[in-house]
Structure formats: C-alpha cells, structure tokens
Amino acid sequence: MTREYETVIGLEVHVELSTKTKIFCGCSCEFGGSPNTRICPVCLGMPGALPVLNKKVLEYAIAAGLATDCTISPVTVFDRKNYFYPDNPQNYQISQLYLPVCRDGGITIETGEEGAKSIRRIRIREIHMEEDAGKLFHDRKEGFSHIDHNRAGVPLLEIVSEPDMKNAEEVIAYLDRLRRILQHLGISDCKLQEGSLRVDVNLSVREAGDSRLGVRTEMKNLNSFRAVSAAIESERSRQIGLLQKGEAVEQQTRRWDDAKKESFVMRSKEDVRDYRYFPDPDLPPVSISPEFIESVCVSMGESYDEMVERFAKEYRLPQKELSYLTGEKALARLFEETVSICHKSGSVSNWLMGENLRLMRKEGMDAEDLRFSPEHLAQLIDIFEEGRINSTIAKEVFEVMFYEDISPEAYVEEKGLGLISDLSLLEETAAACMKDNPKSVQDYLSGKAKAIGFLVGQTMKAMGGKADPGAVKSVLEKLLSSL
Amino acid sequence: MLSATKTCSLIKERRISTTEALEEVLGRIRDREEDLHCYITLDEEGARQQAKLIQSRIDDGSLKGPLAGAVVAVKDNICVRDLPATCGSKMLAGFIPPYDATVTEKLRDAGCIIIGKTNMDEFAMGSTCENSYFGPTKNPYDTSRVTGGSSGGSAAAVAAGEAMIALGSDTGGSIRLPAACCGVVGLKPTYGRVSRYGLIAYASGLDQIGPMGRSVEDCGEMLSLLSGADSRDATSRQWEAVDTGAALGRGVKGLTVGLAEDYLSLCPDEEAKNAVLEAAEKLRDAGAAVEHFSLGYEKYVVPIYYILADAQASSNLERYDGIKYGYRTPFEEGQDFGQLMARSRGEGFGGEVKRRILVGSFVLSAGWYDAYYKKALAAQALLRRCFDEAFSKYDLILMPAAPSVAPKLGVYKDDIIGAYRGDVFTVTANLAQLPAMSIPAGVNHDGLPLAVQLMADRFREDLLLAAGAELEKRGGHENDEGI
Numbered sequence: 018m019t020r021e022y023e024t025v026i027g028l029e030v031h032v033e034l035s036t037k038t039k040i041f042c043g044c045s046c047e048f049g050g051s052p053n054t055r056i057c058p059v060c061l062g063m064p065g066a067l068p069v070l071n072k073k074v075l076e077y078a079i080a081a082g083l084a085t086d087c088t089i090s091p092v093t094v095f096d097r098k099n100y101f102y103p104d105n106p107q108n109y110q111i112s113q114l115y116l117p118v119c120r121d122g123g124i125t126i127e128t129g130e131e132g133a134k135s136i137r138r139i140r141i142r143e144i145h146m147e148e149d150a151g152k153l154f155h156d157r158k159e160g161f162s163h164i165d166h167n168r169a170g171v172p173l174l175e176i177v178s179e180p181d182m183k184n185a186e187e188v189i190a191y192l193d194r195l196r197r198i199l200q201h202l203g204i205s206d207c208k209l210q211e212g213s214l215r216v217d218v219n220l221s222v223r224e225a226g227d228s229r230l231g232v233r234t235e236m237k238n239l240n241s242f243r244a245v246s247a248a249i250e251s252e253r254s255r256q257i258g259l260l261q262k263g264e265a266v267e268q269q270t271r272r273w274d275d276a277k278k279e280s281f282v283m284r285s286k287e288d289v290r291d292y293r294y295f296p297d298p299d300l301p302p303v304s305i306s307p308e309f310i311e312s313v314c315v316s317m318g319e320s321y322d323e324m325v326e327r328f329a330k331e332y333r334l335p336q337k338e339l340s341y342l343t344g345e346k347a348l349a350r351l352f353e354e355t356v357s358i359c360h361k362s363g364s365v366s367n368w369l370m371g372e373n374l375r376l377m378r379k380e381g382m383d384a385e386d387l388r389f390s391p392e393h394l395a396q397l398i399d400i401f402e403e404g405r406i407n408s409t410i411a412k413e414v415f416e417v418m419f420y421e422d423i424s425p426e427a428y429v430e431e432k433g434l435g436l437i438s439d440l441s442l443l444e445e446t447a448a449a450c451m452k453d454n455p456k457s458v459q460d461y462l463s464g465k466a467k468a469i470g471f472l473v474g475q476t477m478k479a480m481g482g483k484a485d486p487g488a489v490k491s492v493l494e495k496l497l498s499s500l
Numbered sequence: 501m502l503s504a505t506k507t508c509s510l511i512k513e514r515r516i517s518t519t520e521a522l523e524e525v526l527g528r529i530r531d532r533e534e535d536l537h538c539y540i541t542l543d544e545e546g547a548r549q550q551a552k553l554i555q556s557r558i559d560d561g562s563l564k565g566p567l568a569g570a571v572v573a574v575k576d577n578i579c580v581r582d583l584p585a586t587c588g589s590k591m592l593a594g595f596i597p598p599y600d601a602t603v604t605e606k607l608r609d610a611g612c613i614i615i616g617k618t619n620m621d622e623f624a625m626g627s628t629c630e631n632s633y634f635g636p637t638k639n640p641y642d643t644s645r646v647t648g649g650s651s652g653g654s655a656a657a658v659a660a661g662e663a664m665i666a667l668g669s670d671t672g673g674s675i676r677l678p679a680a681c682c683g684v685v686g687l688k689p690t691y692g693r694v695s696r697y698g699l700i701a702y703a704s705g706l707d708q709i710g711p712m713g714r715s716v717e718d719c720g721e722m723l724s725l726l727s728g729a730d731s732r733d734a735t736s737r738q739w740e741a742v743d744t745g746a747a748l749g750r751g752v753k754g755l756t757v758g759l760a761e762d763y764l765s766l767c768p769d770e771e772a773k774n775a776v777l778e779a780a781e782k783l784r785d786a787g788a789a790v791e792h793f794s795l796g797y798e799k800y801v802v803p804i805y806y807i808l809a810d811a812q813a814s815s816n817l818e819r820y821d822g823i824k825y826g827y828r829t830p831f832e833e834g835q836d837f838g839q840l841m842a843r844s845r846g847e848g849f850g851g852e853v854k855r856r857i858l859v860g861s862f863v864l865s866a867g868w869y870d871a872y873y874k875k876a877l878a879a880q881a882l883l884r885r886c887f888d889e890a891f892s893k894y895d896l897i898l899m900p901a902a903p904s905v906a907p908k909l910g911v912y913k914d915d916i917i918g919a920y921r922g923d924v925f926t927v928t929a930n931l932a933q934l935p936a937m938s939i940p941a942g943v944n945h946d947g948l949p950l951a952v953q954l955m956a957d958r959f960r961e962d963l964l965l966a967a968g969a970e971l972e973k974r975g976g977h978e979n980d981e982g983i
Binding site for chain 2: 058062063064065066067068069070097099101103106108109162164291293294296297298299300301
C-alpha cells in the first residue's frame with residue numbers, strides 16, 4: 018500500500034534593514050566597502066566598548082510588525098546568543114529570544130492559476146531584532162582566513178513563520194508577499210543575491226491526516242527563489258524516501274548546494290549548540306509606548322495592500338501590469354510620478370514594462386538602480402505621442418535616457434532627431450527617390466503595392482530617418498498616383 | 501600626606517606647581533613601588549608632559565576644577581588611549597586600546613594627571629589582588645599582607661602616596677574591600693551614575709567605576725567629575741549631580757541610620773565588629789538616630805552574586821579568543837580556528853577566571869538556566885525590594901565593609917569558598933544597584949586598618965558623603981602622615 022505524505026514547512030527569514038547606521042554603533046551599513054573600513058570599537062567587540070540601540074531599528078521592526086498584523090510587545094529585551102565563531106567579534110550575537118519585539122501576526126498569500134486561486138493565511142510567530150556577523154574569506158592558496166567586519170552589527174530582522182506552508186509554491190508566494198511588504202515600507206531592499214534577505218527552510222513530512230509533526234530539518238544557503246523551490250522538492254523527496262524505507266528522519270541542519278542540486282548535513286542533533294541565551298545586561302529593556310507605535314504607524318503611510326488597490330482603481334491597470342508595477346517600491350514610485358506629470362498611465366506602463374524592463378534585464382538591474390527621472394520619461398512620452406519623433410528614435414532616445422538620464426527634448430534637438438515636417442522638402446526628396454528607383458515605381462504602377470515599402474525606406478534613408486514613415490508613405494502615394 | 505583636593509588647592513594658590521606635586525608622587529613611587537607593586541604600567545614621561553600642559557591651562561585660567569593637577573592612578577581595566585589595558589591578565593598583556601573610556605576623557609578634561617595603570621585581580625575577579633598575572637600588590641601597612649581586591653593596586657597606591665587619588669571598579673566589592681584593607685575611602689556609586697564605556701566588563705549588570713581617595717571630600721569631588729549620562733552607555737543615567745560641598749557640610753542631624761544586625765553578626769572579627777558599633781555611636785553623637793534592624797537575605801546574597809556575575813562574565817569574556825587582539829597560542833601546522841581559540845583561552849586565562857567562566861557557562865546552559873540564572877535574577881529583584889523597604893525607614897544602612905583586616909598573602913589560596921564568603925557585606929550594594937562607601941575606622945591591635953561601610957538609596961551618594969565626612973571628622977583614622 019502506498020502512503021500519502023504531506024509536507025509541513027516553516028520559514029525563518031532574515032532581512033537586513035536599510036538603516037544608515039548599524040544597530041548598536043554609528044558605523045555605516047552600506048553594502049560593500051573595502052574590508053574593515055566600516056568598523057569601530059563597538060562593532061568590533063573591543064574590550065570596554067558598549068552597544069547602544071539605534072532607534073531607527075526599533076522603528077523599522079515595529080513597522081514590519083504592524084504591516085504583518087503582529088502584536089507589538091510593550092517591553093522588548095535583547096538577549097545574548099553565545100557561540101564561538103571567528104566572524105562573530107564578541108563571540109556572542111545580540112539577538113532576542115525571551116521577549117521579541119513583535120508576535121502573533123500573519124500574511125495572506127494567493128496561489129494557483131486564475132480561476133482556481135487559493136487564498137491562505139500564513140501565521141507569523143514572531144519578529145525579532147538582531148545584529149549581523151562579519152564575513153570570512155578563506156584563501157586556500159595562501160592558507161589564510163581573512164575576516165571583514167564591515168557587516169558586523171548591520172541590523173537584521175528575523176521573521177519566523179509558523180509551520181503553515183505545504184509546498185514550494187506557497188513558500189515562494191509567502192516570500193514574494195513578504196518582500197513586497199517590507200520593500201514597500203522602505204525598511205529593506207530584500208535582495209536574496211546580496212544576502213539582504215536570507216531564508217532558512219524548516220521542513221518535515223508526515224503521513225497525510227496525521228496531526229503530529231514529523232522530525233524537521235533546517236535548510237540553509239538558499240540564494241534565490243529557484244534554489245528555495247529546488248531545495249524544498251529535494252528535501253521532501255529525501256525525507257519521504259527515508260520514511261518509505263522504514264528509516265527515521267534525523268533532526269539536522271543541512272546546507273543546499275545549488276550547483277549539485279542536493280543538500281549536505283552541516284550539523285546533526287548530537288552537536289546542537291547550546292547558545293546559553295540570557296538578557297544582555299548592557300542593554301536595558303526597551304519600553305514601547307502606544308504613542309511611539311502610533312507615530313511609527315503614521316510615518317508608514319499607505320500600506321502595501323492599499324497601494325495595490327489604489328493602483329488598480331486609479332490607473333485601471335490589468336492584473337499583470339499591476340503586479341509588476343507594484344512589485345518594487347522604486348518602480349511604483351517612478352510610475353506614479355511619471356503619470357502625475359504626463360497623465361498617460363497606459364503609455365507609462367507600456368514604456369516601463371517594455372523598453373525599460375528589457376534594459377533592466379539586460380543589465381541585471383533592480384528598479385531602485387534606475388537613474389532616469391520621471392520628468393524625462395514623461396517628456397519622452399509627450400514628444401513621441403505628439404508625433405515629434407518616430408518610434409525607432411523614441412526607443413533610441415529612451416536607451417540613452419535609461420543610462421544617462423538625458424533630457425529627451427534637448428537630446429532630440431541637439432542631435433537633430435526631430436521629424437522633418439517640411440512638406441515641400443519631403444515631396445522633393447520623395448520625387449528624387451522615385452527618379453532614382455524607376456524599377457520600384459514600375460512595379461508599383463503595375464500593381465505590386467508592396468513595392469512602395471522600398472521607396473518609403475529609401476526616402477526615409479535620404480531624410481536621415483527623421484521623417485514620419487506614415488507621412489512619407491502618403492506623399493509617395495500622392496506622387497505615384499499623379500504619374 | 502595631603503588629600504588630592506588639598507594639594508590641588510595649593511596648586512591653584514600657586515604655592516606649588518603641578519610638576520612639583522607630581523615629582524613628590526614620583527618620589528614616593530621610587531621609594532615604595534618595588535616593594536608594593538601597585539602599578540602594571542607607569543607613564544612617568546607622559547605624566548610629566550601632562551603636568552606641564554595642565555599647569556599652563558591652570559595659569560591661563562581655563563582649568564579651575566577642584567581636581568586640576570591631581571595625580572590619578574587608573575585601574576588597569578579602564579581604557580586609557582595608548583596605554584596598555586591588561587586587566588591583570590596574560591590574555592590582554594600588550595593590548596593597547598586606541599580609545600579612552602568616558603571616565604578617562606573626563607579626567608583629562610578636568611586636568612587630572614594620569615600617572616599609570618594599577619594592578620588588579622585578573623579581570624577584576626578576586627578579593628585579594630593575588631589573581632593578577634603580574635603578581636600581587638602588597639599592603640602598604642604590612643607587605644606580608646594582601647591589599648584586598650580586586651582594585652588592590654589603586655588602593656595601595658593611594659594609601660602609600662604613589663598617587664593622590666585613584667579610580668577603581670566595583671562589581672561585588674572591588675573598590676570597598678581594598679579601600680578597607682588599605683585604610684582609604686572607597687566609593688561605589690549607584691549603578692548607572694558613572695558611564696561604563698571603556699571599562700572592560702566583568703559583569704555588566706553589576707560593574708561600576710568609582711573613586712578611591714585619602715578623604716571623603718576627594719571621593720566626593722571625583723564622583724562629581726565622573727558622573728553623568730553617557731550616550732555611549734545605555735545603562736548610564738542622568739541624575740541630579742551631587743553638591744559635594746553641601747553634602748560634606750550637611751552633618752547627620754535628623755538622619756536615621758539602620759545598623760544591619762544580621763550582617764554584623766556574620767563578621768568573624770571582633771575588632772571589625774566593634775568598629776561598626778563605634779561608628780554607630782559616633783553618628784548618634786553627631787545627631788543621627790541609629791536603630792538596629794535585620795536586612796535579610798544574608799544567606800543568599802553571595803550565591804546570587806556569583807551566579808549572576810559568573811554568568812555575565814562567561815559571556816563578556818568570550819571575545820578573548822586569540823583572533824583579534826590579546827594573547828594567541830603559538831601557531832601549529834594543521835590547527836583549526838576552534839583549536840586556536842580553545843588553546844589561546846586555555847593558556848591566556850588564569851585559574852580563577854576559568855573557574856568563573858565554567859560556573860557561569862553552567863548556570864546559563866540549557867536545562868539549568870531556569871534553576872540558576874533566572875532564579876538568581878528573581879532573587880535579585882526580591883533583594884532590591886527588601887532594600888526599598890529598609891530605605892523607607894532609614895536614610896543610611898551601616899554594616900561592616902570587610903570580614904577582617906587585610907589577610908596574609910596566600911591565605912585564600914586553597915579556600916576559594918572562604919574568599920567568596922567574605923564578599924557578603926559588599927555584594928548586596930551591587931545586587932541592589934545602590935551606592936556604598938567604605939570608610940576607614942581606625943586600626944586594630946596590629947596597627948592594620950579597620951573600616952565600616954555605609955549604604956544609601958539609589959542616587960543618594962550625598963548622604964554617604966555627609967555621614968562619611970562626619971565619621972572622618974570624628975577621627976578613628978588619620979592618614980595625613982602617610983604610611
């Protein structure tokens with residue numbers, strides 16, 4: 018008899034907050050930088066240095082909690098998580114165990130195709146604040162390990178879900194939704210590749226209908242949504258395979274190897290660490306007043322859901338465009354600002370999803386990397402739709418604007434790309450082209466209507482591309498019919 | 501020997517120069533240091549330069565404070581930029597912090613001359629100053645005896661005139677005990693009154709920097725200088741400054757003093773006991789109402805203290821791993837970082853430090869946290885309540901500062917528990933975050949200093965100074981001649 022199994026998945030998501038400075042000192046949080054240039058005695062854990070909480074981190078944590086329907090704790094406490102590792106300057110991480118800042122929230126996810134959609138609530142157990150560690154680089158050739166502490170002390174939120182997800186699709190939907198919410202709040206850029214969003218997958222399987230949870234494993238090193246999906250499928254099969262053979266699943270931490278598409282044991286139950294958590298005596302308990310929560314709430318402005326709803330109503334965008342344009346905060350803002358100038362939401366959406374998306378993909382860019390201003394995009398749309406440039410030139414101008422944020426109007430002027438609307442010049446040029454291409458003229462006159470295409474092309478060429486092909490065609494038609 | 505404030509008055513009156521005052525201290529150091537070993541690091545040249553600079557600032561009128569020109573010894577767990585901060589440990593031998601502690605900055609601003617860094621029990625763990633990697637400091641009254649600890653070097657330096665005044669730190673009595681053993685005044689301020697930034701932590705929730713001086717006035721002026729909230733220490737508090745002059749002149753008329761009988765009865769030394777009873781008489785004579793009462797918890801305070809202090813220490817000392825600074829075990833082929841850390845720590849820490857790290861790790865470990873650490877935190881809260889109740893009746897509490905006069909060197913070598921037990925009088929103030937002061941109370945039949953301890957409610961150091969000055973005025977101990 019074959020048994021049916023179901024998968025139970027919970028996620029631990031680490032989000033790097035985009036505060037200007039670190040969680041417990043004044044060092045810059047910016048990504049990158051030469052090794053060990055964004056450090057001070059505090060984030061290096063030097064003797065005598067003390068942590069002081071960056072209030073912005075608390076604000077961001079509360080915002081994240083409010084946006085995910087969490088209860089905000091009236092008092093929250095930092096705890097030390099003790100473990101020895103060279104990238105951890107104090108050999109303890111300041112985190113939260115006993116009284117995390119947010120608890121008992123959840124987000125709603127949508128899965129399935131149009132018409133067969135399923136809507137589910139995924140509960141969030143807690144959100145807590147903690148500091149990031151430094152980075153180790155192993156130089157095997159030289160036999161040295163180097164430590165870069167620039168990342169040490171960068172603020173993180175850990176968002177812990179309940180084991181409410183059943184498959185990879187739900188997990189991806191949850192992550193995408195979470196990413197959109199957090200990005201909309203402007204508290205994190207949520208980039209998996211850069212590590213500003215990190216996902217650990219806790220997964221167990223059980224026989225269908227069983228109410229008890231199976232033994233779970235924790236999967237680490239998941240650097241893309243695709244890796245998350247692949248790892249879930251792989252781990253699910255592995256665990257079911259074990260159970261079908263009558264073997265037990267062991268409680269483990271596993272590491273996903275995305276190249277090999279399989280996972281390996283990092284730690285098994287025997288070497289589970291004892292982190293010896295206790296309240297950090299350097300950081301007094303933080304009281305969070307209702308007034309403070311209110312002020313965070315006010316500063317958050319429109320929620321992600323409200324924004325999506327408004328976009329749908331105000332701009333009447335189809336589902337696909339709506340989803341794309343609200344997917345990244347920078348993009349949504351660019352869209353709105355451009356529309357507010359040129360009042361052509363359809364055109365703005367077309368340009369952003371067409372040429373813009375093509376170039377973004379080509380460059381591997383995110384919306385927040387976009388450099389051109391809404392004023393310039395609006396200008397381009399205006400001069401194009403007024404017929405002052407043709408679509409080929411418009412695309413060309415867009416590309417220059419995309420990279421260099423030029424003013425399309427000035428650029429077209431300077432490069433002389435505007436359409437020539439001088440009718441007599443057009444007629445003169447068209448007549449010259451006809452004279453130079455008697456065969457095409459003959460073909461046309463003998464009924465090959467397509468032959469006019471060649472003449473249009475030749476005339477356009479002679480005009481340096483600066484004519485409206487439609488206008489050229491009608492001039493040619495007029496001249497040919499008068500022959 | 502004059503007190504620091506009196507010497508500084510002479511400097512201000514142009515009767516002596518800062519350099520002359522300093523040379524006098526240096527002379528004492530030449531005479532006594534070899535026998536006593538108060539210092540781990542002496543900075544004669546630096547001190548001479550500071551003296552000149554400070555003299556010019558006094559001359560041009562920019563320095564007017566009561567401690568301008570004072571020659572100050574700083575305990576070696578307080579960071580002074582560019583001077584080694586060893587904490588009395590092999591682990592930090594050669595460690596030179598590139599930053600000043602907040603109190604160090606305050607000393608500099610006030611025109612104090614930092615003469616050197618004083619010996620101490622390793623990482624402030626000990627009651628005799630014998631747990632120093634650099635060897636013990638000897639008691640200026642009898643070099644076959646200890647100074648008390650852990651701020652033994654500071655106490656001895658002040659007593660022997662090798663400094664005018666000193667900074668110590670007090671986690672469970674480390675200022676008051678050596679002050680008592682060396683016949684000087686030692687004041688542990690309210691937790692939070694003095695910034696801990698730059699104090700190399702032993703137990704963060706109990707540590708406090710404070711003055712050790714030859715007079716109550718010296719300690720009062722130094723306290724005013726050190727006090728104040730610090731944006732770099734989240735546990736520091738802004739509180740009304742102590743008006744030293746007013747406090748010293750207040751007297752004790754109308755004050756009620758509770759003599760903690762239960763604690764007094766734990767004192768095994770009749771002469772030490774009598775000193776407390778005599779102090780009570782003097783206060784009564786001066787107009788205070790003295791009542792005997794039972795404070796409570798006398799059986800529990802030592803275990804509560806060692807659970808909390810050791811646990812916090814086990815975490816605070818994790819950063820010493822041989823990777824970033826401090827002692828590192830000699831390199832061996834094939835050594836991984838786990839071995840590197842374990843060996844560096846094994847070789848760098850002394851016995852008492854290891855004992856406390858082990859105890860501390862145990863009481864925080866999974867399964868024991870609730871039974872020990874959590875319970876100790878709860879007991880600490882109870883003790884605090886018990887003091888709150890006492891201070892609703894009394895302005896001051898009087899009890900012994902130490903179980904006996906300074907013991908002979910080596911007495912506690914094989915009696916660790918005996919040494920711990922001797923902390924019963926001092927740990928209460930740390931656990932309840934109260935200010936407490938050890939005041940000389942004459943000498944015993946061997947001519948060794950006796951002392952009593954006064955405690956007040958949080959941020960009521962003014963009352964300690966008032967009563968301390970009264971006791972000082974009524975004699976018992978004159979140290980103007982030096983030892």
